[in-house]
Amino acid sequence: MHQISSQLLNIEVLGKLLAEKDHLSLSDESREAIVNCYNFLHKKIDNSDQSYYGINTGFGSLCNIKIDNQQLEELQANLVKSHACGIGDLVPQEVVRIILLLKIQSLSLGHSAISLPIVQRLTDMYNENVLPVLYQMGSLGASGDLAPLAHLSLPLLGEGEVYYNGQRLKSDVVLKEKGWEPIRLQAKEGLALLNGTQFSTGYGVWATVKALRLSKWADLIAAMSIDAFACVTSPFDDRLHQIRAHEGQIQTAANIRRLLKGSSLADVPKNTVQDPYAFRCVPQVHGATKDTINHVQKVIETEINSVTDNPNIFPDSDAIISGGNFHAQPVALVLDFLAIGLSELGSISERRLYQLISGQRDLPLFLTPMSGLHSGLMITQYTAASIASQNKQLCMPASVDSIISCNGQEDHVSMAANAGTKLYKVVENVERLLAIELLAAAQALSFRDLPSSAIVEKVVGEFRKLVPVMESDHVFGEDMAKALSFVQSYDIDASF
Numbered sequence: 001m002h003q004i005s006s007q008l009l010n011i012e013v014l015g016k017l018l019a020e021k022d023h024l025s026l027s028d029e030s031r032e033a034i035v036n037c038y039n040f041l042h043k044k045i046d047n048s049d050q051s052y053y054g055i056n057t058g059f060g061s062l063c064n065i066k067i068d069n070q071q072l073e074e075l076q077a078n079l080v081k082s083h084a085c086g087i088g089d090l091v092p093q094e095v096v097r098i099i100l101l102l103k104i105q106s107l108s109l110g111h112s113a114i115s116l117p118i119v120q121r122l123t124d125m126y127n128e129n130v131l132p133v134l135y136q137m138g139s140l141g142a143s144g145d146l147a148p149l150a151h152l153s154l155p156l157l158g159e160g161e162v163y164y165n166g167q168r169l170k171s172d173v174v175l176k177e178k179g180w181e182p183i184r185l186q187a188k189e190g191l192a193l194l195n196g197t198q199f200s201t202g203y204g205v206w207a208t209v210k211a212l213r214l215s216k217w218a219d220l221i222a223a224m225s226i227d228a229f230a231c232v233t234s235p236f237d238d239r240l241h242q243i244r245a246h247e248g249q250i251q252t253a254a255n256i257r258r259l260l261k262g263s264s265l266a267d268v269p270k271n272t273v274q275d276p277y278a279f280r281c282v283p284q285v286h287g288a289t290k291d292t293i294n295h296v297q298k299v300i301e302t303e304i305n306s307v308t309d310n311p312n313i314f315p316d317s318d319a320i321i322s323g324g325n326f327h328a329q330p331v332a333l334v335l336d337f338l339a340i341g342l343s344e345l346g347s348i349s350e351r352r353l354y355q356l357i358s359g360q361r362d363l364p365l366f367l368t369p370m371s372g373l374h375s376g377l378m379i380t381q382y383t384a385a386s387i388a389s390q391n392k393q394l395c396m397p398a399s400v401d402s403i404i405s406c407n408g409q410e411d412h413v414s415m416a417a418n419a420g421t422k423l424y425k426v427v428e429n430v431e432r433l434l435a436i437e438l439l440a441a442a443q444a445l446s447f448r449d450l451p452s453s454a455i456v457e458k459v460v461g462e463f464r465k466l467v468p469v470m471e472s473d474h475v476f477g478e479d480m481a482k483a484l485s486f487v488q489s490y491d492i493d494a495s496f
Contacts, residue, residue: 003027004108004123008305011297015209018098023127026108026119033110034119040315041113045072045187052311052320055113055188076190080157083150083194086135091148091199093163095424096131099152099202102304103193111307111314112192118183121156130174133161134199140405141328141416144309145199148417153193158182188311195309197328203420204300204335210427211293211342214434215286216492218345219252220459221438222282223259225352226266227452228444230361231275233257233266241283248290253283259495264450272361278351285348292341296334303331328416332399335419339426343391346426346433350384353433356440357381367443367470374473377440380480384436387429394422394429435483438463443470455495462490 002017005027016022026034045056056072091099104122107114125131132155138147154160155171164174175182226233234240236253260266274280311322357377359365368376398419404411442460446469451457466482 001025004030004105006030006033006109008301009105010301011205011208011212014098014101014205014304015212017101018094018209021129024101024104024123026116026123030108030110030119031116034108034114034116036315037110037113037313038115041188041313041320042186044320052188052322055191055311055320072187073184076185076187077157079190079194080150080153080185081159083146084154084160086138086147086151088135088137091134091136092424093131095202095206096134096152096163097126097129098205099134099148099198100126100131102198102202102205103149103152103196105304106196106198106307106309107192109307111312112309113188113313114192115186115189118156118185118189118193121180121183124178124180125155125162128178129164130155130178131163132171133163133168136417136421139199139417140403140410141197141200141332141414141418142324142326142412143406143410144195144326145197145328145417146194148199149194149196152198153190156183156193157185192309195326197303197306197308197326197331197416200328200331200335200414200416200420201300201303203417203424204296204331204338205304207335207338207342207420207423207427208293208297208300210431211296211338213492214342214345214427214430215290215293216255216496217431217434217487218286218289218349219255219282220259220455220492220495221349221434221441222279222286222352223256224441224445224452224456224460225356225437226256226275226279226282227260227263227456228265228363228441228448229275229279229352229356230265230268230270230272230448231279232270232272233260235275235280236260236283246284246287246291248292248294249283249287251290252287255496256282259455260453261455263453263456265448265452268450276351276355278348278355282348285344289341289345292337296338296341299330299334328414329399332414332416332419335416335423336395336397336399339391339419339423340395340397342423342426342430343388343395346391346430347388349430349433349437350381350388353381353384353437353440356437356444363444363447367440367447368473370472376470376473377443377476380436380440380476383480384433387433391426391429394426398422431487432480432484435487436480438487439467439479439483442467459490459495462486 139145158172365371366376398415
């Protein structure tokens with residue numbers, strides 16, 4: 001059981017929480033903060049005629065229209081329903097789960113004036129795996145991820161759809177089954193639910209968790225390829241990297257040295273003076289991506305511990321302040337940055353694959369023992385090239401774009417949601433590219449008479465349980481699928 005409290009969340013904790021599917025509970029501290037903020041706001045409304053944005057006014061460019069106190073419940077319900085304008089591909093359930101968790105975390109910090117029963121219902125939905133159906137298109141990444149978060153909120157009202165017990169069902173059906181009554185929203189509650197960056201940040205959390213894992217895989221598979229291609233090891237000498245002291249570069253070189261420690265192949269004297277960049281510059285390229293991931297992680301961790309709705313309530317200083325914490329520019333920029341960094345891991349992986357199958361270094365052309373009659377791994381490189389090319393197209397930054405909305409009131413937006421959904425595809429593509437390189441590197445090692453390191457040999461041995469050494473042509477798409485499954489399921493941390 002993970003307890004939601006003021007203690008800061010980080011990517012490591014989130015990764016474990018999501019992997020283990022642990023339940024959530026609200027700490028006494030969080031409950032008190034939620035109740036205090038809610039009571040403060042309602043005392044303000046009851047004892048003042050002052051206008052507060054989105055609390056007793058319209059929304060967006062309708063902010064100057066005052067709403068009667070008797071209509072505040074209708075105002076908030078209308079907001080959720082009218083803003084549920086998502087369309088397009090469905091958001092993967094694993095990402096929906098993260099978004100739901102992040103919304104609970106943000107509301108529990110006690111600056112959103114939302115009632116405790118709503119936060120508890122969201123927590124129950126998370127724990128019972130009742131996941132709202134969300135769509136990928138609809139958010140501009142400013143004024144909050146409005147459309148997707150509206151769909152996230154619809155089940156509270158008994159509206160919309162949810163995934164439950166492996167089915168996609170109408171929310172009211174599941175509410176009846178669970179014995180949950182639809183919730184009647186009070187002042188500001190709809191706005192608190194819809195404002196926020198949780199959709200964009202949810203994609204960022206998912207991608208960062210995956211990126212940390214893929215960075216390790218990239219180093220391990222590169223080490224396999226370095227040995228298979230009979231590369232010299234001098235480019236990984238620590239002295240070389242200490243004089244250009246980028247942290248990721250130093251770490252990557254150390255990883256390659258450790259992964260190849262004890263390799264008989266690595267110790268064989270080489271006639272080659274220098275190897276192609278795809279091998280020789282692994283520390284510089286992989287290292288730059290590591291540094292990118294580290295920066296992105298810091299920004300995402302700040303965001304997951306932030307309050308990003310509007311206006312924000314400060315009971316301790318008797319203040320209700322309207323601002324722009326919902327603007328996802330910090331998230332948009334790093335999502336684009338991460339896509340670029342990860343894409344480069346895939347790009348250099350495809351280049352190593354190209355070299356491995358090119359018939360150099362005493363390796364047979366296309367890594368088949370019978371080149372000509374058999375095509376071997378020729379077309380795996382075509383596939384990898386198409387994937388790497390698509391990643392380049394997906395890496396056009398979304399964050400450099402902005403379109404005016406809401407009658408000019410929202411005149412600069414971040415497009416963080418588009419950055420997040422693009423990044424999701426890049427991550428999947430990089431995983432595929434590394435899996436294809438793994439297939440080729442393992443095959444190339446089978447032509448070497450000497451063993452690689454204990455770590456590499458162990459991984460190859462486990463891989464061979466799924467994919468035997470290629471003797472002749474067959475349906476290589478099936479091998480690539482198995483290689484991808486191996487990359488997704490193997491305990492890569494054990495090698496590090």
